[in-house]
Amino acid sequence: MKTIKTDIAVIGGGPAGLAAALAAKEQGAALVTILERNEELGGILQQCIHHGFGLHRYSQELTGPEYAQRFIDEVETSDIDVHLETMVLEITQDRVVYAMNAKDGMMRIEAGAVVLGMGCRERTRGALRIPGHRPAGVLTAGAAQRFVNIDGYIPGKEAVILGSGDIGLIMARRFTLEGAQVNAVVEIMPYAAGLTRNVVQCLDDFGIPLKLRSTVVHIHGQERLEGVTIAEVDDSWNPVAGTEQYVPCDTLLLSVGLIPENELSLQAGVEMDAVTGGPLVDHRMMTTVAGVFACGNVLHVHDVVDYVSEEAEVAGSAASAWLQSEKTQVPDVTVKAGEGVRYVLPQSIDSRGEAKLFLRVTQPQENVVLDIGGLFQLKQRVVRPSEMIQVKLSRKILEKLDSNAITISVAQEVKAVG
Amino acid sequence: MQNRHFDVAVIGGGIVGTAVVRELSRYTLRSVLIEKEAEVGWGTTKANSGIVHAGFHDKPGTNKAKYCVPGNALYPALCQELDVNFRQNGIFMVARTDEEAELLHTYLEQGRENGVPGIRLVNAEEAVALEPNLTKDTKAALDAPSGGVVAPFELATALMENAEDNGAELLTETRVEDIAWDGTSFTIQTNRGSVTASHIINAAGLFADRIAAMVDDTSFSIVPRKGEEYLMDKAMGDIVERTIFPVPTGWTKGVLVIPTVDGNLMIGPTGETIERRDDMATTAEGFAQVYQNVKTLVEGIDPSKVIAPFAGIRAASDRGDFVIEPSSVCPAMIHAAGMESPGLTAAPAIALDVVRMLQDQVALTKKPDFRPRRRPVVRFHQLSREEQAGLIEQDARYGRIVCRCETVTEAEVIDAVKRGGRTIDGIKFRVRAGAGRCQGGFCMPLVMKILSRELGIPMQEVSKRGGETYQLKAAAKQFLTVEEAVQ
Incomplete structure (x- = not known):
């Protein structure tokens, strides 16, 4: 059995894995390894030949393969190590990854950090x-x-x-x-x-x-x-x-419905959120197992791939930063879903930095406000469960927080009188 | 196949038919098994609960009691010879009321009379200590350690494969339409021509009464009784170690909690007498009934973990017992019919007895070169990392995972085709590609490609389970006119 050492092992070469690997590299990780089960990178995007991808990120309507190719081109010009037709069989709590393919046989990959990007399966x-x-x-x-x-x-x-x-x-x-x-x-x-x-x-x-x-x-x-x-x-x-x-x-x-594919995560001892079906994560997208990060549809099912890329970049660069100093940015605030909110991610954040929250509502509503833990409110003309909402929390706003929990809820808009 | 003559024709490739033909292959006989489906084990056997019963349920004096305990005793060695997964996990019959606890004594006595080894009563405390997920209502349990679990389809397949290795023949997608007896031999008319045979073993399951009627034997009829089963994710697989039975309240053994030999959990079956012999539909009521029942036995069964509901039809007889006897009208036909629980358990013992009945009619000679062992099966997911690494070094096809949920390699799928797998379901039941939580969502296209390549047939001709069960209607764009396609 071959033993390989790497800084960051990225499980899955779909949109999440690609963006995470690139971000980890950019953040200074020397050795980044993508383990992809298919014969090409790109994940499920390769079969999504319709257009509509990249509107947020590139202000362009790309097809799935076109969107993927932008990342694949970057990966190919970097020195990221890519293993195709490679199946990960097991991830241990101390970040040993067992993977196999026809060419290299069984590999024991000792990773500094692991980024989970396995995506989801269909119900x-x-x-x-x-x-x-x-x-x-x-x-x-x-x-x-x-x-x-x-x-x-x-x-x-x-x-x-x-x-x-x-x-x-x-x-x-x-x-x-x-x-x-x-x-x-x-x-x-x-x-x-x-x-x-x-x-x-x-x-x-x-x-x-x-x-x-x-x-x-x-x-x-x-x-x-x-x-x-x-x-x-x-x-x-x-x-x-x-x-x-x-x-x-x-x-x-x-x-x-889509189900995040977390069988490997569970093996590694990662704790799950019963609502998302994915791992509990903090603002770094780090799971409850130190050094194991998650992003994309394995974390929660996304509506738009652009947000997957964004989330994966957070995970990838945080993994790299964590490797350099494990003490960075420990979370101190719990984030909770309140009235009208199905879930909020991440489930914990660091009040000394800035944070971005991803959330979904429980039902479609018009003219509502999102209450962000009493810190501020966001007017929404229409909210739908199918559309993920992003909320940015600046450092300045978080400084005002005087509790160790934030609850996000949906409320009817109250028109100011007079 | 036209006009070929066989010494013995076995009609029906379920667990009984395959056990009989494998037993026959020990002798210098020309034997054939005739099966209407694309592969053996495809009828009632495929939907069986997979329990190797201990034998305390059946009234002494019945055929069920006669064959169950001896059948159970044959299982460990048989499964070892054929390299079939078998686990002697034991059986608990659980009493939830004082009344039921009283009834356990009856089953204990019955079990002792039937010769069930090691059977004993355990009190609530010990029962819950051994099976911590039994509900708080548990009053006592009957412990039958000789009970086990097996994959019925795998066993039927293995029996047939070994029989073929020893010279028996198999005709699939061959439906018996008529039988004529001329005093010395049968002419068996099928949808694919006719063969003749000196003897027939009638193991035709749901249609055994129709086969009997073809020689004017109407001594029994089949009373089809449907059972719905719900297979659950392996995440539920270790909720119990033993197979958990309730104390029977009616004429079935009740709804059970079964840790399958493959590591899943299965709950069921229902028991409903039906009119049609092809009504294998599952129902919302069936699930509700199953779930309501198992909840009272075991805590923590999560209904959202169901991955595959299915139903099968018990080929019970109107005698309420197995029919294992030479036909009274035409003794050269021997019935092995009326199978219901514990038919799977009894099958190896029935096969021995059927051959003995045949020996009463004709002298049989043992083959000196009978090979009882099946070529070993590689189960990649059960091996250690080192063993897996070694296999990939030997053969790169072990390095390609086809089914991610069950960790099944390309080499295993190809081997399943070599052993007779012809269909998507055939591969699924042989090597479990597609049997996991995604139910083939990811691997079905890959399995179809391998079948297409290995069998030399186009993708559109790869079927789910024979007949017209094709998954793909046409190549892309075939439904468009030329103008539409150009656009």
């Missing part, structure tokens, strides 16, 4: 326990996206899409452009799970119906999928008897 039919038979033709939207965009196959001719996550919306358009029919996108919530722009550009523009407050209650077909029964749901998400409707289809795509 499956099994996890939802959708009743019915188990024919071919039921697959996750991401798997279908790969078949069409990477492998060059179209799974079916007539589809229903369960869940209105962004990949599902994008695949509704892709199927239509490929000459397949999309009979409906079915969403259990009273609002779409994906970005508004995707609802408009992928469904509305193609006349694809979005059925809200509805779900699939039965899957039909012994061999290939023949159809699904959909039904409306009540406030507790239970199907309403009498509203069942049979919709013929040969393909059911699932876009019903």
Whole structure:
């Protein structure tokens, strides 16, 4: 078994890993190693051939591969060590990474710091326990996206899409452009799970119906999928008897949520946040295990890749800084989600520095204010669970803090009288 | 296959059929197994709970009691010979009320009469000490240490593979449509032509009564009874060590908590008599029933950890017992039918008895060169880092992980194809690629590519489980007109 020493081991060469590796390098880490399981860098972006990436970062509408390529080019001109087709099997608490590939065999990588960037996986039919038979033709939207965009196959001719996550919306358009029919996108919530722009550009523009407050209650077909029964749901998400409707289809795509892939993190002893499904982190994106950092969709599921890059840069440079001095920037303030907020990241910050918070609300609302621990309020014309909100806390504002906790909450805007 | 003659044709490639054909392959016989699905173990066997029962449930004097304990005793050596995962994790039947605790004595006596080794009662304190996640309602438990768990599909596959290594033949996607008996041999008409055979072993599971009826034997009929099972993430796998049974209240063994041999947790099954023999749908009610029941046995089962719901159909007989006997109408056909719990456990013992029944009719000669062992299976994820490193050095295909959830390598997938895997599900059940928490979301395209390459078929012809279960309808752009495609 080969033993390798590195300063920063970056697990995953997707958007998070790429940005983290570059930032670590820039911050002065001598040896940075990216471990990527696919045969190329870029992660899931490589199958996202639609445009819309990079609006925030580059003020440009790039495709997924174009966005990734900007980072890949930089990595290739740096001396970052890249291992492709390499699977990480285990990360230990003291930052030993076991990884393997066909060329180098089994590697024992002793890392100064580890940045987790494994991304997420899609929730499956099994996890939802959708009743019915188990024919071919039921697959996750991401798997279908790969078949069409990477492998060059179209799974079916007539589809229903369960869940209105962004990949599902994008695949509704892709199927239509490929000459397949999309009979409906079915969403259990009273609002779409994906970005508004995707609802408009992928469904509305193609006349694809979005059925809200509805779900699939039965899957039909012994061999290939023949159809699904959909039904409306009540406030507790239970199907309403009498509203069942049979919709013929040969393909059911699932876009019903993404789950951060933290099996390796758990092995390393990293503590998880029950809401995000990702590690608890501080303002450095450091997990509860010293020297292990996390960023991107392994930490929490993002809506826009630009924010992944930004968050990963924080993680990468903090990992490098931590390696140089472990005593830097220890957090002293807890950040909590209050009324109307589903979660806030990071869960702890350093009041002596500045901080950036990422949060999601629990439900869509108009004309509200975000209350930032009583320090200040931010007016929001509209907030949606699908859209992540960023809040910057300057050093000056944090100086005013006289407690060791900040709670972020959503409140109705109160119009000043007179 | 037209007009070939076999000494024995086994109809049905479930656990019983494969156990019988493997037993037959010890003798100088031309034997064939005829299976309607694409691979063996694909019917009721695939959906079995995987429990090797101890044998205290069954009334003395029944066929179930007759074969269960001897079958259990055969398991350790059989699984070792065939390199099949088997774990003797033990069984607890848990009493939650004083009334149930009283009933445990009945099962203890029954178990002793059936010859169950090591069976004993344990009090609540000891039960909870041994299984800390049992609920506070636990009053007492019946401890049967000889109980175990196995992967039924893996065992059926291994039995068939070993039978083939010893000269038996396998016909898949071959459905028996009619059987004629001319006094000395059977003509078996199938969807792929006909064969003749001197003897038939009827192990046709859900359709065993129809096979019997083809020779005018209507001495039993199959009463299909559906069971829903819910397989959970390995994160739940060690919530219990033993398989946990309730004290039965009706005619099934009840809803169980099963730590599978592969390290998952499984909860189920339900038991519902159904009309159709292809109704393998899972239901919301089924899950609710399963979850409500297991909650009263074991604390901490998290319903959000379900990764794969499925259902199977027990091929029970109207006699309420196994039918293991030569047909009274046409004795050259021997029934091994009416299988329900503990059929999986009983199968190796039934196979021995079926061969004995055959010996009553015809002299059998043992092969001098019978090879009882299957070529060993590499299970990469079970090896130490050093052993894994060594394998990759020998063969670079061990260096490529296909299934990330279950750590399955390309070499293992290729080996599964070499051993007869033909479909996505076939690979999944053989080597667990796609059996994990992402349920093939990431590895299905990779597995399909390997199947396509190794079998020399296009991607569109790679199926989930044979028949019309294709995953891909066409190459991209095929649904577009030329004008649309150009645009």
